[in-house]
Amino acid sequence: MPVYFRSVDLSKIIGRQIASYRKQKKISQEKLADLSDLHPDYIGKIERGERNPSIISILNILDVLQVPYGEFFSQIEK
Amino acid sequence: MPVYFRSVDLSKIIGRQIASYRKQKKISQEKLADLSDLHPDYIGKIERGERNPSIISILNILDVLQVPYGEFFSQIEK
Numbered sequence: 001m002p003v004y005f006r007s008v009d010l011s012k013i014i015g016r017q018i019a020s021y022r023k024q025k026k027i028s029q030e031k032l033a034d035l036s037d038l039h040p041d042y043i044g045k046i047e048r049g050e051r052n053p054s055i056i057s058i059l060n061i062l063d064v065l066q067v068p069y070g071e072f073f074s075q076i077e078k
Numbered sequence: 079m080p081v082y083f084r085s086v087d088l089s090k091i092i093g094r095q096i097a098s099y100r101k102q103k104k105i106s107q108e109k110l111a112d113l114s115d116l117h118p119d120y121i122g123k124i125e126r127g128e129r130n131p132s133i134i135s136i137l138n139i140l141d142v143l144q145v146p147y148g149e150f151f152s153q154i155e156k
Contacts (some may be wrong), residue, residue: 007134014133054130055092056085059154070152076137077147 012049019047021065035064090127097125099143113142
């Protein structure tokens with residue numbers, strides 16, 4: 001699969017996964033944005049796979065959601 | 079630890095980890111850059127923790143190095 005399509009694909013998978021964990025933890029996009037030092041709109045765009053955030057932004061989000069990095073990224077691979 | 083220091087810290091840990099895997103696989107920075115569609119200088123800066131690359135750039139690098147995402151990121155947490 002060409003790199004471009006794979007990255008759009010990965011962004012969507014990552015976004016869906018973040019949204020899933022956020023809902024499990026019953027945290028709003030606004031609250032997640034506030035705690036991870038990002039704009040609420042940006043959280044929405046990440047969850048829809050519309051952005052390619054930095055690795056640090058993703059790890060900050062996982063810290064807020066208290067999701068182990070290894071657990072999160074092993075699910076991305078499947 | 080304040081978010082800023084943590085992110086500089088994480089960038090250095092991630093960079094060292096990428097350099098370690100790259101050397102294990104006996105791939106030059108130039109070859110890794112070529113295969114992951116990034117500039118050679120940028121690979122060097124990532125490895126020194128001087129840049130905060132996008133999640134897709136990191137995952138592309140891991141694909142080239144054939145390192146499972148879950149394995150890589152569980153080591154970042156330690």
